[in-house]
Amino acid sequence: MDASTFPPHFLEQLNAEPGYDKATFIDAHQNGGSITSIRLNPFKPAGIKTDKQVPWCAEGHYLDIRPSFTFDPLFHAGAYYVQEASSMFIDHILKSIRPKKEDAIKVLDLCAAPGGKSTLLNSALNSTDLLVANEIIKTRVPILTDNLSRWGTANTIATNNDPRDFTGLKGFFDVVLVDAPCSGSGMFRKDPAAMNEWSEGNVNLCHQRQERILADIYPAIKEDGYLIYSTCSYSHQENEDILDWLCAEYDMESIRIPIYKEWGIVETESPLQKAWGYRFYPGQVMGEGLFAACLRKRESTGGASNYKNNAQQKLAAAELDIVRSYVNEPDNFYYFKVVDDWLAINREHQASLNLLHKHLYIKKSGVRMGKLAGRDLIPDHELALSLLINKDAVLTTSLNTNQAIQYLRRDNIDITINEKGWSLMEYEGFALGWAKLLPNRINNYYPKEIRIMAQQSS
Numbered sequence: 001m002d003a004s005t006f007p008p009h010f011l012e013q014l015n016a017e018p019g020y021d022k023a024t025f026i027d028a029h030q031n032g033g034s035i036t037s038i039r040l041n042p043f044k045p046a047g048i049k050t051d052k053q054v055p056w057c058a059e060g061h062y063l064d065i066r067p068s069f070t071f072d073p074l075f076h077a078g079a080y081y082v083q084e085a086s087s088m089f090i091d092h093i094l095k096s097i098r099p100k101k102e103d104a105i106k107v108l109d110l111c112a113a114p115g116g117k118s119t120l121l122n123s124a125l126n127s128t129d130l131l132v133a134n135e136i137i138k139t140r141v142p143i144l145t146d147n148l149s150r151w152g153t154a155n156t157i158a159t160n161n162d163p164r165d166f167t168g169l170k171g172f173f174d175v176v177l178v179d180a181p182c183s184g185s186g187m188f189r190k191d192p193a194a195m196n197e198w199s200e201g202n203v204n205l206c207h208q209r210q211e212r213i214l215a216d217i218y219p220a221i222k223e224d225g226y227l228i229y230s231t232c233s234y235s236h237q238e239n240e241d242i243l244d245w246l247c248a249e250y251d252m253e254s255i256r257i258p259i260y261k262e263w264g265i266v267e268t269e270s271p272l273q274k275a276w277g278y279r280f281y282p283g284q285v286m287g288e289g290l291f292a293a294c295l296r297k298r299e300s301t302g303g304a305s306n307y308k309n310n311a312q313q314k315l316a317a318a319e320l321d322i323v324r325s326y327v328n329e330p331d332n333f334y335y336f337k338v339v340d341d342w343l344a345i346n347r348e349h350q351a352s353l354n355l356l357h358k359h360l361y362i363k364k365s366g367v368r369m370g371k372l373a374g375r376d377l378i379p380d381h382e383l384a385l386s387l388l389i390n391k392d393a394v395l396t397t398s399l400n401t402n403q404a405i406q407y408l409r410r411d412n413i414d415i416t417i418n419e420k421g422w423s424l425m426e427y428e429g430f431a432l433g434w435a436k437l438l439p440n441r442i443n444n445y446y447p448k449e450i451r452i453m454a455q456q457s458s
C-alpha cells in the first residue's frame with residue numbers, strides 16, 4: 001500500500017489534522033502488519049497467557065501471533081473478546097469519569113452491534129449498574145445478543161431501536177456512549193477494501209447523521225451525566241466539528257481525559273469550543289484509527305425522578321422455586337416470564353426493565369433461563385453461559401479440546417457417559433452449552449445459528 005492507494009483527497013484532508021505524521025502513517029499502512037488484541041472477561045478468569053498489555057485497558061492484551069479463535073473453545077465460552085486495541089480506550093474514559101463505583105449508574109451503548117464496546121463497558125460495571133445495548137439494524141441484533149450472552153452477566157438489556165425512540169426516556173442514563181456510524185477511515189489498514197467506500201460526500205453524510213443521532217439521544221442523558229462520543233474516522237467533520245456543534249447547540253462541558261505521552265495518543269482541541277478529543281493514528285499507537293471524546297451535560301431536560309414502576313407479574317410459587325434452584329444467590333434476581341420463557345435480571349433493574357418495555361423493543365433482558373416442563377427446566381443456552389447458574393443443580397460433563405470442538409460444531413461427541421439428563425458441557429471449567437444425555441446417545445443442543453461451520457486447517 002503506498003500513498004497512491006488511498007482515496008483521492010483523503011491524505012490531503014489528513015495533512016490538516018492535528019498530530020498527523022504522514023511518513024509514520026503511510027509506513028504503518030505499508031509495513032505495519034496486523035495487530036491482534038483480545039480483552040479478557042474479568043467475570044470468567046481463564047488464566048489465558050498473553051504477551052503484552054494494552055496500555056489504556058487493564059484487561060486488554062496484544063498477541064504476538066493470531067491464533068484461530070474459531071477453534072478455541074474458551075472464545076466460545078466468553079472468556080475473552082477479540083477487540084481492536086484503540087477501541088479499548090473507552091474503558092479508560094469510563095474509569096476516568098467514574099473512579100469509584102459507588103452509586104449505581106445506568107449506561108446506554110446506543111450504537112452497539114456487534115457488542116465490542118458493550119462487553120467493554122459491562123466489564124467495568126457492577127451488577128447493580130445497568131447496561132442497555134441498542135442496535136438500530138435488526139439483522140445486527142443477534143450478534144450483539146450472542147456476545148452479551150457469552151459475557152455472562154445479568155445486568156444487560158439489549159434493544160432494537162432508532163435513537164429517536166429514546167426521547168421518551170428523559171434524563172434516564174448517567175452515561176451514554178455514541179460509537180457513531182462513520183466513514184471508517186480508521187479501519188483502512190485492517191480492511192483496505194473500505195477505501196473504495198470513502199468519499200468526501202460520504203464524510204459529509206456521516207457528519208449529518210452523527211448530528212441527528214446525538215440530537216435524538218441528548219434528552220435521555222441525565223443532568224451532570226456524560227456523553228462519550230467515538231468514531232473510527234480521521235475526518236474533522238466527524239470528530240472535532242461534532243464536538244463544536246454539541247457545545248454550541250447544548251449546555252455541555254468538555255472533559256479532559258488523563259493520558260500518558262508514551263501511549264502515543266494525540267490530544268486535540270476543537271477549533272471553536274476548545275473541546276478535548278483523543279486521536280489514535282496507526283504507527284503512533286499500537287492500534288487502529290479512533291477518535292474519542294467525553295462531555296458532561298450541564299442542564300436538565302426533564303425526567304429522572306418520575307421513573308418508578310414496579311409492575312409485578314403473578315408467578316406460581318412452585319414454579320418460581322424450581323427456577324430459583326438453578327441460580328446462585330437467587331435472592332439477587334428478579335424473575336419474570338416472557339410467553340413460556342423464564343428470565344432473570346439483577347433485582348435492582350426491575351423498575352428500569354418495566355419502564356424500558358414501554359418505550360423500546362427489547363430483544364434480550366438479563367438471562368433467559370429456559371422453559372418449565374412439569375418440574376423440569378428445559379434450560380436455555382443463555383443460562384449455560386451465564387454467571388448466575390448454580391452448577392450444583394445440574395449435571396456437568398468435562399470435554400477435552402477435540403470433544404469441545406465436536407460439541408461446538410453440533411456434531412456427535414466421542415465420549416461415553418453413564419448419567420442421564422440435561423448436562424452442562426464444559427471446557428476447562430467454562431460452560432459451552434447444554435446437551436441431553438440419553439441411555440444410548442447424546443443430544444447436542446448447541447445453538448445451530450452459532451455452531452462452528454469452518455473446517456480446521458491441518
Ligand SMILES: C[S@@+](CC[C@H](N)C(=O)[O-])C[C@H]1O[C@@H](n2cnc3c(N)ncnc32)[C@H](O)[C@@H]1O
Nearest residue numbers: 111112113114115116117136137179180181213
Ligand atoms: C461503529 S459501529 C458500532 C460498533 C460497536 N460499538 C462495537 O464496538 O462493537 C456503528 C453502529 O451504528 C449502527 N447505526 C447505523 N446507523 C445508525 C443510526 N442512524 N442510528 C444509530 N445507530 C446506527 C450500525 O448498525 C453499527 O452497528
